Amino acid sequence: xxxxxxxxxxxxxxxxxxxxxxxxxxxxxxxxxxxxxxxxxxxxxxxxxxxxxxxxxxxxxxxxxxxxxxxxxxxxxxxxxxxxxxxxxxxxxxxxxxxxxxxxxxxxxxxxxxxxxxxxxxxxxxxxxxxxxxxxxxxxxxxxxxxxxxxxxxxxxxxxxxxxxxxxxxxxxxxxxxxxxxxxxxxxxxxxxxxxxxxxxxxxxxxxxxxxxxxxxxxxxxxxxxxxxxxxxxxxxxxxxxxxxxxxxxxxxxxxxxxxxxxxxxxxxxxxxxxxxxxxxxxxxxxxxxxxxxxxxxxxxxxxxxxxxxxxxxxxxxxxxxxxxxxxxxxxxxxxxxxxxxxxxxxxxxxxxx
Amino acid sequence: xxxxxxxxxxxxxxxxxxxxxxxxxxxxxxxxxxxxxxxxxxxxxxxxxxxxxxxxxxxxxxxxxxxxxxxxxxxxxxxxxxxxxxxxxxxxxxxxxxxxxxxxxxxxxxxxxxxxxxxxxxxxxxxxxxxxxxxxxxxxxxxxxxxxxxxxxxxxxxxxxxxxxxxxxxxxxxxxxxxxxxxxxxxxxxxxxxxxxxxxxxxxxxxxxxxxxxxxxxxxxxxxxxxxxxxxxxxxxxxxxxxxxxxxxxxxxxxxxxxxxxxxxxxxxxxxxxxxxxxxxxxxxxxxxxxxxxxxxxxxxxxxxxxxxxxxxxxxxxxxxxxxxxxxxxxxxxxxxxxxxxx
Numbered sequence: 001x002x003x004x005x006x007x008x009x010x011x012x013x014x015x016x017x018x019x020x021x022x023x024x025x026x027x028x029x030x031x032x033x034x035x036x037x038x039x040x041x042x043x044x045x046x047x048x049x050x051x052x053x054x055x056x057x058x059x060x061x062x063x064x065x066x067x068x069x070x071x072x073x074x075x076x077x078x079x080x081x082x083x084x085x086x087x088x089x090x091x092x093x094x095x096x097x098x099x100x101x102x103x104x105x106x107x108x109x110x111x112x113x114x115x116x117x118x119x120x121x122x123x124x125x126x127x128x129x130x131x132x133x134x135x136x137x138x139x140x141x142x143x144x145x146x147x148x149x150x151x152x153x154x155x156x157x158x159x160x161x162x163x164x165x166x167x168x169x170x171x172x173x174x175x176x177x178x179x180x181x182x183x184x185x186x187x188x189x190x191x192x193x194x195x196x197x198x199x200x201x202x203x204x205x206x207x208x209x210x211x212x213x214x215x216x217x218x219x220x221x222x223x224x225x226x227x228x229x230x231x232x233x234x235x236x237x238x239x240x241x242x243x244x245x246x247x248x249x250x251x252x253x254x255x256x257x258x259x260x261x262x263x264x265x266x267x268x269x270x271x272x273x274x275x276x277x278x279x280x281x282x283x284x285x286x287x288x289x290x291x292x293x294x295x296x297x298x299x300x301x302x303x304x305x306x307x308x309x310x311x312x313x314x315x316x317x318x319x320x321x322x323x324x325x326x327x328x329x330x331x332x333x334x335x336x337x338x339x340x341x342x343x344x345x346x347x348x349x350x351x352x353x354x
Numbered sequence: 355x356x357x358x359x360x361x362x363x364x365x366x367x368x369x370x371x372x373x374x375x376x377x378x379x380x381x382x383x384x385x386x387x388x389x390x391x392x393x394x395x396x397x398x399x400x401x402x403x404x405x406x407x408x409x410x411x412x413x414x415x416x417x418x419x420x421x422x423x424x425x426x427x428x429x430x431x432x433x434x435x436x437x438x439x440x441x442x443x444x445x446x447x448x449x450x451x452x453x454x455x456x457x458x459x460x461x462x463x464x465x466x467x468x469x470x471x472x473x474x475x476x477x478x479x480x481x482x483x484x485x486x487x488x489x490x491x492x493x494x495x496x497x498x499x500x501x502x503x504x505x506x507x508x509x510x511x512x513x514x515x516x517x518x519x520x521x522x523x524x525x526x527x528x529x530x531x532x533x534x535x536x537x538x539x540x541x542x543x544x545x546x547x548x549x550x551x552x553x554x555x556x557x558x559x560x561x562x563x564x565x566x567x568x569x570x571x572x573x574x575x576x577x578x579x580x581x582x583x584x585x586x587x588x589x590x591x592x593x594x595x596x597x598x599x600x601x602x603x604x605x606x607x608x609x610x611x612x613x614x615x616x617x618x619x620x621x622x623x624x625x626x627x628x629x630x631x632x633x634x635x636x637x638x639x640x641x642x643x644x645x646x647x648x649x650x651x652x653x654x655x656x657x658x659x660x661x662x663x664x665x666x667x668x669x670x671x672x673x674x675x676x677x678x679x680x681x682x683x684x685x686x687x688x689x690x691x692x693x694x695x696x697x
Contacts, residue, residue, distance in 0.1 A: 066557075179643075181643065209583070209622065210622060212627070213637040216637060238584075238628045238631070245633070265629060280584065282587060286608065298556075
């Protein structure tokens with residue numbers, strides 16, 4: 001073990017509850033805005049602005065929010081696909097050691113990358129059309145040292161069977177498969193190295209409804225079978241309700257509410273969560289016109305409003321909300337809210353499960 | 355008057371003649387649109403919903419063509435009397451008559467407003483172009499109409515929005531401007547092709563309530579195309595469910611959601627996750643995937659994925675036709691015939 005690695009483990013030696021796989025503290029990612037001939041920095045896009053959450057082993061955390069709220073940036077920072085500006089991402093390795101992902105150098109990240117994998121949004125864009133399934137799914141194996149061709153094709157066959165595809169299709173190219181089947185290929189590839197954490201960035205939003213259900217069921221089955229932990233990034237609240245144990249809601253770079261799924265949907269405590277829930281069209285013509293659309297647009301993360309970022313669109317905003325940003329506080333066991341007025345507000349969620 | 359449809363589509367067939375074979379993208383579709391009502395067309399990708407409305411607008415380009423059927427529209431400017439219906443299929447392509455219709459009496463809200471607006475012309479420019487095409491007005495008057503329309507669809511500061519470019523607006527504003535543009539000439543029929551798929555839920559809610567408000571104020575008929583059953587349930591009066599170019603079921607929205615008759619409609623409704631489902635429960639799915647359009651098929655298009663297919667291969671050998679099962683609802687399925695026979 002190198003000295004730096006030991007150092008990074010030292011910084012991460014404060015205890016983490018044993019059920020936790022990952023802890024993110026005050027994660028920030030700013031992108032500079034450059035202007036002029038000398039490309040001087042004139043501002044910052046605060047994509048992720050102090051995000052704190054944790055992932056327990058074997059659970060699914062849904063991360064929801066509107067486009068531009070920083071959910072994808074957060075997920076990419078977890079895998080160190082982009083370098084976070086500041087903050088801490090503590091991860092418990094398979095051998096029980098804690099590491100701070102943000103402190104690791106590229107070569108130290110390599111072994112970690114086997115444990116953390118990603119499923120991308122668009123299966124039409126994330127598969128190379130010139131590679132057949134054996135190459136696509138086998139590539140992570142090859143990169144990580146499974147050089148024997150026979151061994152590799154056996155493993156690929158196993159993986160394809162695991163995700164419900166026939167191993168005979170191994171020599172075919174992605175164009176021969178439908179959207180749902182392609183997403184299965186992407187999932188097989190993500191599972192090739194037996195990961196422990198899978199970050200799924202909108203894995204079903206590009207699929208048709210009838211196929212969406214198949215892929216969601218597959219993800220649930222695989223989680224049970226392989227004891228996977230999911231970070232499930234999505235904008236579709238019904239999908240998130242379906243698959244998540246807990247849900248975190250993001251708004252302009254910050255988490256505004258995080259709680260167990262049913263609690264969040266039935267009794268939201270943040271006005272933004274409630275507004276988001278009421279905006280979902282209910283698939284029942286007898287329950288109409290409950291939609292109370294939020295006024296205005298999502299503010300730009302390069303110039304967010306003062307205080308609570310949600311105050312210009314919030315019906316309950318006070319002067320305090322305009323001046324001071326609320327902290328994310330645990331108001332009930334496992335229920336975190338960032339709102340000054342959460343105690344006095346009585347917000348309604350969706351109706352009970354039908 | 356209200357009982358007479360504004361648009362009648364009968365047995366529409368649109369085919370694409372490709373080197374690999376003929377794709378029947380729309381294969382015998384019939385529906386009516388009544389004035390002041392919203393017709394929702396639902397279906398998965400590739401079911402022919404977009405081709406259907408492109409056929410109505412006569413925007414099908416080679417190698418595609420309308421092979422058969424009638425699209426009768428009650429036009430005010432082309433028809434001699436209000437009772438007469440014009441068959442759009444028989445109007446010559448690129449004719450002045452069609453141009454007079456498009457954007458004037460039939461308007462389209464496309465799926466991607468970013469792609470639909472020109473990035474090098476201002477919003478105002480593009481709105482005024484439509485007005486000049488269809489109305490004999492001066493520049494000042496056209497500008498006034500355009501500003502009123504933008505105000506109507508809830509664009510803040512419409513005067514300054516006129517001078518801006520589409521890429522300067524946010525997704526929701528852009529879609530509003532698009533709706534404003536579609537409404538400039540007070541169309542009789544508004545066709546919305548998945549107008550909310552590219553935007554967020556909160557913006558979607560804004561756009562939907564705007565559409566509903568405008569529809570009630572102007573008594574415009576809307577054909578709303580989407581794959582989101584929630585949106586259909588909230589907006590539509592009547593629903594057409596399509597699968598592989600055919601109408602599987604059609605009827606009033608309440609019947610479709612609460613008394614679906616076709617196995618495909620039932621399966622589709624079961625398989626959508628909703629915010630009301632218990633978390634971490636398995637969803638009932640439709641097995642298999644949508645067949646490839648080149649695949650030759652006889653019989654019902656849904657048979658391979660249908661759980662209720664009849665014995666003795668009847669569903670795969672013979673194609674059912676769309677039949678009215680009561681005053682409002684029509685279904686294309688043998689199951690229903692069987693039930694009638696039993697009775």
